[in-house]
Amino acid sequence: MIYQKVIGGHRNGYALTIESMTGLTVYRKIGVVQDLKAMISAKVFFDLSIEDGVMSFFFISLLRALLRKKTIGIMLSPWDCYRPNVLKDKFRRYTFILLKKLTHVRVICMIPFDMDERYKNIADCWIYDPEFWDMHVFEERRFIVQNSSRSVKSTPTGKLNLLYLGGVNPEKGFDFLAKLFLENKNLFIKFDLSVVGKISKPYMHIANQLREAGADVVDEFVSDERMFDFIKQSSLMWCCYCPRYDASSGIFGRAIQFDKLPLIRKSSRLEKLAGLLGKHAVMFEFGNVDEALLQLNEIDIKGSSSNEEINTYEMYCHAKEVIKQCMV
Numbered sequence: 597m598i599y600q601k602v603i604g605g606h607r608n609g610y611a612l613t614i615e616s617m618t619g620l621t622v623y624r625k626i627g628v629v630q631d632l633k634a635m636i637s638a639k640v641f642f643d644l645s646i647e648d649g650v651m652s653f654f655f656i657s658l659l660r661a662l663l664r665k666k667t668i669g670i671m672l673s674p675w676d677c678y679r680p681n682v683l684k685d686k687f688r689r690y691t692f693i694l695l696k697k698l699t700h701v702r703v704i705c706m707i708p709f710d711m712d713e714r715y716k717n718i719a720d721c722w723i724y725d726p727e728f729w730d731m732h733v734f735e736e737r738r739f740i741v742q743n744s745s746r747s748v749k750s751t752p753t754g755k756l757n758l759l760y761l762g763g764v765n766p767e768k769g770f771d772f773l774a775k776l777f778l779e780n781k782n783l784f785i786k787f788d789l790s791v792v793g794k795i796s797k798p799y800m801h802i803a804n805q806l807r808e809a810g811a812d813v814v815d816e817f818v819s820d821e822r823m824f825d826f827i828k829q830s831s832l833m834w835c836c837y838c839p840r841y842d843a844s845s846g847i848f849g850r851a852i853q854f855d856k857l858p859l860i861r862k863s864s865r866l867e868k869l870a871g872l873l874g875k876h877a878v879m880f881e882f883g884n885v886d887e888a889l890l891q892l893n894e895i896d897i898k899g900s901s902s903n904e905e906i907n908t909y910e911m912y913c914h915a916k917e918v919i920k921q922c923m924v
Contacts, residue, residue, distance in 0.1 A: 597634060599631075600624045600644050600645075603624055610726055617919060638665070639666070645670060647673055647676070667700060667702070668923065669701075672843075674718060676688065677718050692717075692718035702720045703719045704919070704922060708722050722918070727853075728849035732909055732912040733912065753788060755786055759832065760791045760792065761834070762792075762847060764803065765799075767840065768834075769837050769882065770791075770799065772882060776888055783889075783892065784809060788810075789806065789811040791806060791811055791812070793817075794816060803815065834858075834859050835861075835866060836861045837861060838882055839861070842865050848866055848869075852906055855906075857876065859877070861882045
């Protein structure tokens with residue numbers, strides 16, 4: 597049983613990927629009583645996101661361990677266990693240290709241990725975010741990636757396509773991106789800006805300003821197939837998120853799989869991860885318009901190769917083996 601508590605977003609993709617790799621059935625949250633019965637009775641319980649209910653995962657793991665039943669969970673944000681001066685995070689850390697001692701419980705960290713050696717203390721193993729390698733799981737998606745351009749290319753207009761993908765909000769740096777382009781409209785000479793994602797009411801005015809300035813604004817939740825089309829047409833992908841949203845990014849993962857050039861924040865976890873992977877990226881301080889302008893103006897419009905290709909198939913094979921071992 598694959599348990600999905602939060603419906604929507606990248607968790608739907610996680611569920612589809614893990615289901616295909618394991619053969620387990622996806623169970624989506626119904627209600628407390630029904631969920632508890634399903635969690636206890638399942639031969640294998642696989643929690644897609646421990647962070648969606650840390651304490652419930654802890655108690656279910658203990659109960660299932662007493663019943664000698666396999667419990668697996670994916671940890672999305674291990675750094676939460678090491679935030680200084682936060683009592684609940686210290687408690688969380690010792691909770692996972694305890695779970696590591698249980699034979700029938702396996703915690704999979706979605707961040708490589710090389711990012712922080714302390715993660716070895718709270719998780720049994722690690723994989724990369726599925727959005728770094730999931731295109732290898734499905735044959736039709738492998739074909740999409742194989743036919744995607746692998747360079748910083750110009751569009752038919754002779755410009756570079758900069759793609760902002762996902763929900764429009766300050767955490768993902770939309771305010772910064774909008775300010776950057778609206779206060780420097782000469783950027784539209786070099787870039788075709790595409791904003792693809794549902795726009796909430798407070799951002800309608802800014803989105804309309806961008807549209808009037810020349811941006812392509814698609815105000816809707818797009819299917820995976822349409823999302824892949826937008827990514828294929830892009831040259832660069834916006835991953836410059838504000839400091840309080842310092843996490844591994846599915847959009848960054850898509851940039852890796854489609855070999856697009858990501859724009860990321862300096863001193864972020866993504867900067868460290870990009871360095872670990874050898875992924876070339878454009879980096880600047882969040883909110884620093886002058887530095888962002890300088891970096892964007894230095895990007896070659898002639899179509900030079902963006903970076904060395906990263907072997908995402910190896911990431912997939914590693915994840916497949918880790919999950920297989922956890923289910924034994």
